[in-house]
Amino acid sequence: MFPGAVAPLFIKRDKSIASLQAAADKGEMVLLVTQKSARMDNPAISDVYSVGTLASIVQITRLPDGSVKALVDGKKRAFISQNYDFEGSSLFTAMCSEMETVVEDEKEVEALRRLLLTELEQYVKINKKNELGNLSSISQIKNTERMLDIISSHLLMSLELKQEILEAVSLNQRLELVFSYLGVEIEVAHVQRRIWNRVKDDLEKQQKEYVLQMQRKAIDNELGDLDGTSRNELSELEDKINAATLSPEAKEKALSELKKLRYMNTMSSEATVIRNYLDWILSLPWDKPTTLCKDLTKAHSILNKEHYGLDKVKEKILEFLAVQNRTEKTQGFVLCLVGPPGVGKTSLAESIANATGRQFVRFSLGGIKDEAEIRGHRRTYIGAMPGRIIQGMKKAKTTNPLFALDELDKIGQDWRGDPSDALLEVLDRSQNFDFKDHYLEVGYDLSNVMFVGTANSINIPPALLDRMEIIWVSGYTEDEKVEIAKKHLIPRKKEESGLKGKEFTISDEALRIIIRNYCKEAGVRNLEREIASLARKAVKEMILNGTKSVKITRSNIAKYAGVPKFVNTDSELDDKVGVTTGLAWTEMGGDILYIEALVLSGKGNVVCTGKLGEVMQESVKAALSFVKYKATDYNIDPSVFEKSDIHIHVPEGATPKDGPSAGVAMCASMVSALTGIPVRGDIAMTGEISLRGKVLPIGGLKEKLLAALRYGIKNVLIPFGNMKDLEEIPQNVKSELNIIPITTISDVLENSLKKRDLTESGNARNSVGHKSRKKPINTPDSAAAR
Missing domain, CATH: 1.20.50 (Pheromone ER-1)
Structure with missing residues (x-):
């Protein structure tokens, strides 16, 4: 603090407050000195400057927080001459003496005074934030020392410089110190002004550019014909x-x-x-092929490693890959893997991609009804995008990936178009080198893409089917399922469940029981689910009971797997009148059908139940016409057809059924019902019937034979025309079945009906008008056919 200044002081230190109060009580002045370090709470005499300002106490105010506000008026400079009890007392006390000011040269003092006022005027003009107030009132002060003290108290100088000015004895020296400070501050202010001007010019330039850009955008919004993009x-x-x-x-x-x-x-x-x-144009791969693997041995090993069995399928795939490697082209063919669910069609497609080094892209076509899903939307629509083919190419990031087109047989159609029609261009090698997506509007080359389709049936539009090479993927035999479970399913489910080593095992006998009694299917998907369920139960038992390992065997399979879902009882294989076991092919694989016939009093009507399709109903009519034609040969009274109704029923009425291959089974059921001769329960049959009594070939032979084997039926009647298809049947399946070829209906009846005299059958059917005849069912026609 300088003399001549009036300032408020806020005091909180108890010793300072006590000292202030003591001075006020005695009406004395206080010496205001500055600490060298503001961090010390109880300074010694050496911790404060020796020169300060004597000040009178104008007012003391107690504040709510215990501190004191004092208004003091600086009077004169003084210095500590002698201290007594500065530290030990409860007050800050010391002896002080007034400090005299020496004037070395009065003319120099006057010159410095004038220079100081001139500098001060420039300083005030430059520094707008000064606290000097009215400059003219300062210049009117005659006492140079008093003017200097007022100026010094208002300048933003450092504490050390202010203390130096306060301690200087010579007035000349004090004026020079303040003058030097003002000169430095004015020069710094000039430098700041120059820097600010430069920055200001840059800012103004940027602001100008920004304003112009905003004005241009405003004009663009009005005119709409200028570019608004950077x-x-x-x-x-x-x-x-x-x-x-x-x-x-x-x-x-x-x-x-x-x-x-x-x-x-x-x-x-x-x-x-x-x-x-x-963005779409630039993100597509236009000329970025992947280097393909041409090692057929490696491809063969990958297929064998990832899939057990399916030897014929693998052989065909390798044939196609061999031709591709030789010609370095996809040769215009598209593979289509057709088979029941769970046999590994999609994973086979992925294995082909791994074997050839292609990127694998899969998308399902099931339920797609919009043609735009394949060809894309035109850009006139909001939210338009390319079709799935172009999206797949972007995902693959290469021009020669492998596309797996899943569920080809489940493509739908509605008013938005038929997606299968759009696939014609995609899969046709004579067209897909210039595939036109509605969104891109330019040709895209798909000729290097390898397409592999999958389907559960060949219920595919003919034009689309014509562009594909069909590879049939049949269901697995029981032995194949056991091997697949041991090599693939059990290790996979153990890893997923956190089981290691021998903590979880399933015996071969238990596996076969699971396959027979818990998951009768063509594939292995349900088998995988059952194994996963067993693994989870094993983990639960190990955690709850502290068991170290769980082994599933024949004796404890029911404990872990529960009640068997499929149980073949001996009664199902009993001989029954009017009940024949037929074989059917479905998208889920092979299955058996129990075809029941019943003769009732009526007026010659034929009733068909069981949700039979048109083709199957026509088979019923063809079989009935043939039985009527041969009635006398089979000891059936022709009048029964006028007096009785025949009811044909196929159980599981909620399931739609269709196809001609149940014709022979329906004919056998009718003859059995009309003659009373039981049909053998240990025999199953399949074949289409003609009006001349011929048995015509059918499809899906392997699936049907596997179905018979799954249900424990050892004798199977198949059309003679299907004997050539036995080459595709695994040897272990043929060795376990007694396969009997048939040519005519007489062969069917001879092998399926119980051997007994038709006289009994005639007596059994007298209630509905049968006439007893003693002609055996083994007619000359059937003997000749044999």
Whole structure:
């Protein structure tokens, strides 16, 4: 604090408050000195400066927080001459003496006074934040020392400099110190002004550019014909288009769209559409093929490692791959793997991709009804996007991936078009080198893509089916399922369940029981679920009971797997009148059908129940016509057809059934019901019937034979025309079945009906008008056929 200044002091230190109060009580002045370090709470005499300012106490105010506000008036400079009990007393006390000011040269003092006022005037003009107030009132002060003290108290100097000015004995020296400070501050202010001017110019330039840009955008919004996109951004986009390996058509289209974008407002919806379009063009692989693997031995080992069995399927796949490697082309064929669920069709497609080194892209076509899913939407629609083919190419990031088209037989159609029609161009090698997606509007080369389709049946549009090579993937035999479970399913489920080593095992006998009694299917999907369930139960038992390992055996399978879902009782294989076991092919694999016939009093009507399709109903009519034609040969009274109704029923009425291969079974059921001769329960049959009594070939022989084997039926009647298909049947299946070829209905009846005299049958059916005859069912026709 300098003399001549009036200032408030806020005091909180108890010793300082006590000292202040003591001085006020005695009406004395206080010496205000500055601590050298403000961090000390109880300073010694050496911790304060020796020179300070004597000040009178104008007012003391007690504040609520215990501190004191004192208004003091600086009077004169003084210094500590002698201290007594500065530290030990409860007060800060010391002896002080007034400090005299020495004037070395009065003329120099006057000159310094004038220079100081001149500098001060410049300082005040430059530094607008000073606290000097009215400069004219300061210049009117005659006492130079008093003027200097007032100026010094208001300048923003450092504590050390102020203390130096306060301690200086010579007035000349004090004036020089203040004058030097003002000179330095004025020079610094000039430098700051120059720097600020430069920065200000830059800011004004940037602000000007910003304002101009905003004005241009405003004009663009009004006129709508100027480019609102950054020029640098458009230049980068043009560089990307020129650097990309686009086809000539695609490059021309992209540059044309970019030209439109230059003259569009960036806020318009059309500009967003064009930008998205260019992003799609640049993100597609136009000339980025993957190096393919041509090692057939490696491909063969990958197929064997990832799939057990399916030898014929693997052989055909390797044939196609061999031709591809030789010609370095996909040769215009598209593989289509057809078979029941769970036999590994999709995983086979992925294995082909692994074997050939192609990127694998899969998408399901099941339930798709919109043609735009394949060809894409035109850009006129909001939210338009390319079709799934182009999306798959972007995902693959290569021009020669493998596309797995799942569920080809489940494509739908409605008013939006037929997706299968759009696939014709995709799968046709004579067209897909220039595939046109509605969104891209330029040709895209799909000729290097390998397409592999999967389906549960060949219920595929004929035009689409014509473009594909069908590979039948049949169901697995019981032995194959056991091996698949041991090599693939059990290790996989153990790993997923956190089981290691021998903590979880399933014996071969238990596996066969699971296959027979818990999951009768063509594939292994339900088998995998059952094994997963057993693994989870094993983990639970190990945690709850502290068991170290769980082994599933024949004796404890019911404990872990529960009640068997399928149980073949001996009664199902009993001989029954009017009940024949037929064999059927379904999308889920092979299955058996129990065809029941019943003769009732009536008027010659034929009733068909069991949700039979048109073809199966026609088989019923054909079988009935043949039985009527041969009635006398089979000891059936022809009048029974006028007096009785025949009811044909196929159980599981909620399941739709269709197809001609149940014709022979229906005929046998009718003859059995009309003659009373039981049909053998240990025999199953399949075959289409003609009006001449011929048995015609059928499809799905392997699945039907596997179904018979699953249900414990050892004798199977098949059309003679299907004998050639036995080459595709595994030897272990043929060795376990007694396969009997049949040519005519007489062969069917001879092998399926119980051997007994038809006299009994005639007596058994007298209630419905049968006439007893003693002609055996083994007619000369059947003998000749044999």
